[in-house]
Amino acid sequence: MTDTTFQEETIIRTSGSHNCGGRCIVKAHVKDGRIVRITSDDERPDTDKRPQLRGCLRCRAYRSYLYHEDRLKYPMKRIGKRGEGLFERISWEEALGTIADHTKRIMAEYGPEAIYLSYATGNAGKTSEQVWMRRLLALYGGYLDYYGTYSSACTNAATPYTYGTVNSGSSREDWVNSKLIILMGFNPAATIHGTNTAYYLKKAKEAGAKIICIDPLYSDTAVALADQWIPIRPTTDSALLDAMAYVIITENLQDQVFLDTYCLGFDEDHMPEGIPAGNSYKSYILGTGTDQVPKTPAWAERSTGIPREIIIQLAREYALNKPGALIQGFGPQRHAYGEQPSRSGAALAAMTGNIGIKGGWASGCGSPCRKQYVGSIPINNPCKAAISMYMWPLAIQKGTELGKREGVRGVDKLSANIKLIFNLAGNCLINQHSDTNGTAELLGDENLAQFIVVSDHFLTSSAKFADILLPGDNFMEREDIVLPWSAGDYVLFMNKAVDTVYECRNGYDWIRDLAERLELTAEFTQGKTLEDWLRFIVDETRKENPGFPSYEEFKEKGVYDWEYEEPAIAFKEQIEDLRHHPFPTPSGKIEFFSSRLWELDKPAEVPAIPKYIPAWEGPEDPLRGTYPLQCIGHHTKRRVHSMFDNNDWMEEAEAQVFWISVYDAKKRGIKNGEKVCIYNARGKVILTAKVTPRIMPGVVSIPQGGWWSPDKEGIDQRGCINTLTKYQPTPLAFANPQHTNLVEVAKLDQMEAEK
Numbered sequence: 150m151t152d153t154t155f156q157e158e159t160i161i162r163t164s165g166s167h168n169c170g171g172r173c174i175v176k177a178h179v180k181d182g183r184i185v186r187i188t189s190d191d192e193r194p195d196t197d198k199r200p201q202l203r204g205c206l207r208c209r210a211y212r213s214y215l216y217h218e219d220r221l222k223y224p225m226k227r228i229g230k231r232g233e234g235l236f237e238r239i240s241w242e243e244a245l246g247t248i249a250d251h252t253k254r255i256m257a258e259y260g261p262e263a264i265y266l267s268y269a270t271g272n273a274g275k276t277s278e279q280v281w282m283r284r285l286l287a288l289y290g291g292y293l294d295y296y297g298t299y300s301s302a303c304t305n306a307a308t309p310y311t312y313g314t315v316n317s318g319s320s321r322e323d324w325v326n327s328k329l330i331i332l333m334g335f336n337p338a339a340t341i342h343g344t345n346t347a348y349y350l351k352k353a354k355e356a357g358a359k360i361i362c363i364d365p366l367y368s369d370t371a372v373a374l375a376d377q378w379i380p381i382r383p384t385t386d387s388a389l390l391d392a393m394a395y396v397i398i399t400e401n402l403q404d405q406v407f408l409d410t411y412c413l414g415f416d417e418d419h420m421p422e423g424i425p426a427g428n429s430y431k432s433y434i435l436g437t438g439t440d441q442v443p444k445t446p447a448w449a450e451r452s453t454g455i456p457r458e459i460i461i462q463l464a465r466e467y468a469l470n471k472p473g474a475l476i477q478g479f480g481p482q483r484h485a486y487g488e489q490p491s492r493s494g495a496a497l498a499a500m501t502g503n504i505g506i507k508g509g510w511a512s513g514c515g516s517p518c519r520k521q522y523v524g525s526i527p528i529n530n531p532c533k534a535a536i537s538m539y540m541w542p543l544a545i546q547k548g549t550e551l552g553k554r555e556g557v558r559g560v561d562k563l564s565a566n567i568k569l570i571f572n573l574a575g576n577c578l579i580n581q582h583s584d585t586n587g588t589a590e591l592l593g594d595e596n597l598a599q600f601i602v603v604s605d606h607f608l609t610s611s612a613k614f615a616d617i618l619l620p621g622d623n624f625m626e627r628e629d630i631v632l633p634w635s636a637g638d639y640v641l642f643m644n645k646a647v648d649t650v651y652e653c654r655n656g657y658d659w660i661r662d663l664a665e666r667l668e669l670t671a672e673f674t675q676g677k678t679l680e681d682w683l684r685f686i687v688d689e690t691r692k693e694n695p696g697f698p699s700y701e702e703f704k705e706k707g708v709y710d711w712e713y714e715e716p717a718i719a720f721k722e723q724i725e726d727l728r729h730h731p732f733p734t735p736s737g738k739i740e741f742f743s744s745r746l747w748e749l750d751k752p753a754e755v756p757a758i759p760k761y762i763p764a765w766e767g768p769e770d771p772l773r774g775t776y777p778l779q780c781i782g783h784h785t786k787r788r789v790h791s792m793f794d795n796n797d798w799m800e801e802a803e804a805q806v807f808w809i810s811v812y813d814a815k816k817r818g819i820k821n822g823e824k825v826c827i828y829n830a831r832g833k834v835i836l837t838a839k840v841t842p843r844i845m846p847g848v849v850s851i852p853q854g855g856w857w858s859p860d861k862e863g864i865d866q867r868g869c870i871n872t873l874t875k876y877q878p879t880p881l882a883f884a885n886p887q888h889t890n891l892v893e894v895a896k897l898d899q900m901e902a903e904k
């Protein structure tokens with residue numbers, strides 16, 4: 150190479166560790182201690198089986214994040230009102246001393262259930278701040294844990310009621326064997342769901358698969374890959390699936406042998422004992438059971454907005470083109486009754502016998518069925534209480550009133566309200582949680598949550614609510630080990646590219662200093678440096694997998710690929726030999742009907758079979774008279790949730806705009822590029838309208854992740870969808886229904902004129 154500037158560069162291999170949907174090889178080109186450019190996987194062999202792990206725009210633009218002038222540089226303490234965003238620089242000494250004092254006080258006064266580590270996904274490394282804080286608090290007496298994720302809580306909770314596990318996904322390489330691929334609310338071309346997922350879909354298309362996208366948006370995936378786009382009203386996927394089941398049953402297209410052999414609760418002849426007649430799935434679909442409503446395509450047309458002929462065509466296509474893969478993203482389940490679509494999808498997969506076979510797909514959660522063991526930092530939390538990750542506002546207000554009915558696990562009732570929050574690398578205190586206005590009011594009350602610690606890179610809306618705000622390091626500035634986001638048979642070593650800037654510190658570094666103040670240094674560190682702990686993780690991994698490379702080799706290569714001959718097929722063993730490999734459900738079968746759900750005795754909201762339940766703030770809610778538009782907040786390529794929102798390069802790549810259909814815009818006199826106000830009873834948002842045929846009439850979208858920026862009147866000036874979302878946990882998962890919202894929109898000048 151003749152270019153001397155290139156010769157002077159050192160290339161460091163790492164990977165992003167934020168919650169971006171992927172994990173890629175990211176190569177930092179470092180010169181004089183600064184990253185001068187970023188490239189990706191361009192050396193390793195690029196095969197169909199092992200495509201390179203090439204990065205997307207976000208890590209490629211990471212220089213503009215790393216060297217952003219607004220980056221938090223020093224520890225700070227709050228000087229204004231909580232949430233106001235006024236801070237004063239302090240020393241690490243003072244910051245850690247204050248945190249230690251409050252931790253001691255709150256632990257002594259209220260016990261471990263008052264200490265909460267909030268859901269925060271900015272750092273998914275094996276040795277993240279979250280991990281270290283958990284370890285320290287566990288040693289100190291414990292902390293209130295959470296279960297579930299804002300990502301997939303509903304499908305995670307629901308899928309095991311059908312299959313006994315969430316691991317219902319086959320390898321993506323297997324999609325080349327599918328004749329038909331139906332993507333329901335799944336947009337991996339922009340919303341990465343495992344690095345290379347869109348690539349595998351492309352391969353399947355090249356191999357002849359027909360691809361159908363069911364989504365209120367004509368998504369990037371639909372644009373790039375779909376043979377057909379079927380727009381659907383949000384919250385109504387189960388209605389569509391019910392009607393497809395109706396067509397399949399009435400036209401006798403179901404795989405009856407499969408149903409009779411592997412399934413429980415499909416028809417009245419295969420029900421658990423003791424259940425009254427009329428409660429099978431088939432009775433529900435045909436309307437011969439308890440509700441007497443046949444779930445016909447005409448019935449589903451009213452809710453879904455999909456013409457009945459299309460529903461009939463889709464049902465026939467799925468039943469007759471085997472093998473077929475009905476794949477659901479997480480969009481359809483981030484809704485009021487988000488538990489239903491994943492079980493409805495699994496029901497269809499079972500009816501068509503598409504489970505456990507090449508080219509099929511079991512639907513449901515779709516988490517990969519093949520798991521590889523990688524070691525972890527030991528954490529032994531003596532406090533057994535856990536809440537759903539979405540229930541923390543209630544646990545702040547009235548924790549001691551919450552028990553099993555509200556999804557509390559590990560104890561019958563909580564013994565304390567949350568008093569101390571550690572929010573380390575997350576923006577879910579405000580921005581990414583529901584109802585920002587309501588949540589801000591709650592967090593503003595210092596008598597409730599008494600002390601809040603935040604670690605971040607920027608003064609985000611959640612960071613503004615910190616009492617002590619700490620400047621974290623980022624993935625270019627540390628070493629770690631990280632796993633694929635979901636699918637992918639590899640592990641990555643993250644090498645450090647550059648030193649931390651200003652007074653930003655690594656988590657192990659400052660939490661070790663905090664451990665010292667809690668007199669737990671020896672227990673916490675076990676005499677180990679961070680590198681020793683990374684070696685420990687590799688050693689643990691090698692104990693289970695002797696083929697795993699040495700620490701040195703892993704670090705040098707930056708990636709380890711698990712080797713397999715064949716793609717994994719979920720439930721292959723069960724389908725080939727059910728007697729020796731029952732499904733991990735109570736009955737050992739695929740459960741259309743779940744006795745466990747029946748016993749919950751909440752049939753209207755948590756039925757024992759999958760059903761369409763019309764959502765509050767869905768298309769059938771009378772509130773549509775006032776707020777006629779369904780507002781979702783899809784994930785976009787330019788952000789990792791709220792990350793990169795303050796980034797000019799990303800704004801240039803994809804500006805934050807409000808998606809509205811040509812039809813709805815015209816009705817309101819809104820032109821493309823005009824400022825509009827989107828509002829409901831919970832808040833107001835100002836944003837520029839993108840008037841587009843790429844969203845169906847009746848539906849609008851504020852891409853999620855815009856930074857909540859209320860003006861003096863509380864009107865959000867940047868477009869945080871959660872200004873408009875409702876805080877109402879779903880009935881089974883106690884999770885976030887953040888795509889279920891009704892709103893109205895008006896031209897801004899019109900609103901101002903009316904004032």
Ligand SMILES: Nc1nc2c(c(=O)[nH]1)N[C@H]1C(S)=C(S)[C@@H](COP(=O)(O)OP(=O)(O)OC[C@H]3O[C@@H](n4cnc5c(=O)[nH]c(N)nc54)[C@H](O)[C@@H]3O)O[C@H]1N2
Nearest residue numbers: 170300334340341383384478479480783784785786789790
């Ligand atoms: N670029 C990028 N990639 C990401 C992320 C990111 O922030 N940016 N985040 C990552 C994370 S943590 C997660 S959890 C995943 C999120 O992945 P998803 O939850 O799957 O993403 P969403 O954009 O919320 O929804 C996917 C699609 O569902 C559609 N949709 C919404 N409601 C419905 C409905 O009721 N029915 C149907 N059929 N479709 C519906 C949306 O229009 C969208 O096109 O993405 C990961 N990947």
Ligand SMILES: Nc1nc2c(c(=O)[nH]1)N[C@H]1C(S)=C(S)[C@@H](COP(=O)(O)OP(=O)(O)OC[C@H]3O[C@@H](n4cnc5c(=O)[nH]c(N)nc54)[C@H](O)[C@@H]3O)O[C@H]1N2
Nearest residue numbers: 270271299300574575576577581604605621790791853887
């Ligand atoms: N309305 C609506 N709300 C949603 C969603 C939706 O679809 N609609 N999606 C939900 C989903 S799927 C998820 S997963 C959540 C995600 O919600 P969050 O977990 O809050 O994710 P981010 O917005 O990416 O916030 C990560 C924060 O960590 C900081 N950070 C990044 N890396 C590091 C690090 O190494 N160290 C430190 N100290 N800080 C770091 C970033 O600056 C950022 O502020 O949002 C949920 N919220």
Ligand code: SF4
Nearest residue numbers: 165169171204205208
């Ligand atoms: S998918 Fe994630 S890890 Fe890969 S380049 Fe994009 S942001 Fe980075």
Ligand SMILES: [Mo]
Nearest residue numbers: 168299300301
């Ligand atoms: Mo997520």
